[in-house]
Structures are given as C-alpha cells and as structure tokens.
Amino acid sequence: MSAVVVSSVTKIFNKGRPDEVAALSDVDLTVGDGEFVSLIGPSGCGKSTLLRLIADLIPPTTGTVTVAGKGAGKARKEQAYGIAFQQAGLFEWRTVLRNVELPLELRGTAKAERRARAEQMLALVGLADFAGHYPAQLSGGMQQRVAIARALAVQPPLLLMDEPFGALDEMTRERLQSELLGICAKTGTSTVFVTHSISEAVFLSDRVVVMSARPGRITASITVDLPSRDDAGRQSPAFFDKITEVRQALRGTPVKAAP
Ligand SMILES: Nc1ncnc2c1ncn2[C@@H]1O[C@H](COP(=O)(O)OP(=O)(O)OP(=O)(O)O)[C@@H](O)[C@H]1O
Numbered sequence: 270m271s272a273v274v275v276s277s278v279t280k281i282f283n284k285g286r287p288d289e290v291a292a293l294s295d296v297d298l299t300v301g302d303g304e305f306v307s308l309i310g311p312s313g314c315g316k317s318t319l320l321r322l323i324a325d326l327i328p329p330t331t332g333t334v335t336v337a338g339k340g341a342g343k344a345r346k347e348q349a350y351g352i353a354f355q356q357a358g359l360f361e362w363r364t365v366l367r368n369v370e371l372p373l374e375l376r377g378t379a380k381a382e383r384r385a386r387a388e389q390m391l392a393l394v395g396l397a398d399f400a401g402h403y404p405a406q407l408s409g410g411m412q413q414r415v416a417i418a419r420a421l422a423v424q425p426p427l428l429l430m431d432e433p434f435g436a437l438d439e440m441t442r443e444r445l446q447s448e449l450l451g452i453c454a455k456t457g458t459s460t461v462f463v464t465h466s467i468s469e470a471v472f473l474s475d476r477v478v479v480m481s482a483r484p485g486r487i488t489a490s491i492t493v494d495l496p497s498r499d500d501a502g503r504q505s506p507a508f509f510d511k512i513t514e515v516r517q518a519l520r521g522t523p524v525k526a527a528p
C-alpha cells in the first residue's frame with residue numbers, strides 16, 4: 270500500500286475574496302512504502318501547503334489525500350505520521366526527554382513505556398546525554414535533532430519534514446542528513462521532505478519531485494539511484510549528474526511574476 274496518495278489536489282486560499290491565492294493546481298503525488306521523496310521548488314510554490322494538506326492541518330479545495338489507505342483526517346487522529354518543521358518548536362519549560370515524550374503522552378502511552386521510547390529515540394539522534402537539559406541549553410542543531418526524535422517517537426510510518434535542516438551549518442546539516450537516513454532505514458519510515466537545497470534533496474531521496482511557481486504544480490519527478498548514501502556517494506558521478514538534472518528541471522520551471 271502507498272504511504273501517501275495525493276490525487277487531483279487543488280488548493281485555493283481565501284476563495285472568492287480579493288486576496289484569493291491559487292497555491293496548488295492539480296497535484297498528483299504518490300509516495301511508496303518506505304520511500305524518501307523530496308519536494309523542491311521556488312519560494313511560494315506551495316511545498317509547505319502540500320505538506321500541510323498531507324498532515325490534514327488544512328483541507329484541499331478539491332481532490333483527495335490518503336495516508337496509508339485512510340483519509341488524511343483519520344490518519345492524523347491515529348497519529349500515522351510525525352511532523353518536523355523548520356523551527357524545532359520545542360516547549361521551553363519541558364526537558365528534552367519530556368519534549369520527546371509529549372506525543373506519546375497525548376496518545377495515552379503508559380509512563381514507563383513512553384520514557385523508554387523517548388530515551389531510545391534520543392539515543393538514535395545522539396542526544397542520550399542531554400535528556401535532562403532544557404531546550405535553551407542546546408544548540409540549534411541539537412534542538413532540531415530533538416524535534417526529529419519527537420517526530421519519530423510514535424514510530425510513525427510516515428515522516429513529514431519541512432526544511433528541518435534549513436538553519437544549520439553545512440557540516441551539521443550533512444551529519445544530520447546521514448543520521449536521518451540511518452533512522453529511516455532502521456524504522457522503515459516513508460518520508461516527504463521539503464528543502465531548498467538541490468544537493469540535500471539528491472543525497473537523501475529515492476525521488477526528487479520538482480514543483481513550478483504559483484500555482485504550484487509538479488513538473489518533474491526524478492528518480493535518484495546513488496551507489497551509496499555516504500561521502501563516497503556524495504562524490505560519485507551519479508550524484509553530480511542528478512544535481513544537474515534537478516537544476517535543469519528547476520530552470521525549466523516557468524516563473525510567474527508575483528501579483
Ligand atoms: N494560510 C494561508 N492563507 C493564504 N495564503 C496562504 C496561506 N498559506 C500559504 N499561502 C500562500 O500559498 C502560496 C504557497 O505557500 P507555501 O507556504 O506553501 O510556499 P512554499 O513553497 O512552502 O514556500 P517557501 O519555500 O518560501 O517556504 C503562497 O503564495 C502563500 O502566500
């Protein structure tokens with residue numbers, strides 16, 4: 270079964286009002302089980318909107334979204350996915366451990382079990398020693414990793430990530446990319462990942478989906494097959510070929526002037 274099926278989705282904000290915005294037009298996207306798909310496209314083309322539709326944070330104007338064969342609303346209630354956004358969005362008054370425990374608390378998981386799970390997820394992102402710290406005591410990259418651990422805590426079959434590494438330095442970012450791939454491989458998670466970085470998209474993804482400027486539509490879907498997802502993979506001819514292919518697909522995008 271597919272992790273996500275977005276079918277003929279259109280999203281118009283403020284329909285019928287002077288400030289009406291057509292954010293997405295006729296989008297079809299299928300994410301396979303265990304597949305890692307990146308969304309890339311110019312600012313304002315509707316990447317976050319598409320992610321929010323999949324997460325059922327907003328409804329589509331027309332079309333349908335299913336997550337693991339269920340309507341997006343049902344999937345949200347069942348916590349079928351974890352979300353990590355660009356801002357880590359941690360609760361300052363909760364320790365790192367209790368931030369990661371939060372989605373399990375909301376789910377009604379017993380205390381011992383949620384503690385064990387949160388500790389396990391923190392170990393996975395390399396932050397076992399910081400469980401008792403507060404977010405303000407961590408660096409930005411560490412906070413991002415806490416947010417990723419929190420998104421993974423309910424062991425969601427689907428992970429939705431909106432520029433989660435956007436604010437990080439290149440080295441931290443590369444390290445977190447590798448960690449994320451390791452986590453996804455370990456947990457069999459399907460992922461939809463929004464990024465502005467072509468190299469990040471190519472390195473992480475089984476498939477890079479290219480979107481055009483507003484109203485956003487999918488203009489290319491580029492399958493990525495690297496010899497390995499490590500430093501050797503980053504230096505492989507296949508890596509550079511795919512970067513060129515994605516760049517050309519982005520350039521082919523007709524850019525409309527902002528209203
Ligand atoms: N809640 C909203 N109400 C009205 N318009 C919105 C709303 N959310 C997004 N939009 C509009 O929809 C379009 C797509 O926005 P979206 O945030 O999805 O873009 P994006 O591709 O994520 O851009 P960026 O790369 O800059 O994050 C934009 O024109 C934006 O102004």
Ligand SMILES: [Mg+2]
Binds near residue numbers: 318431
């Ligand atoms: Mg966005």
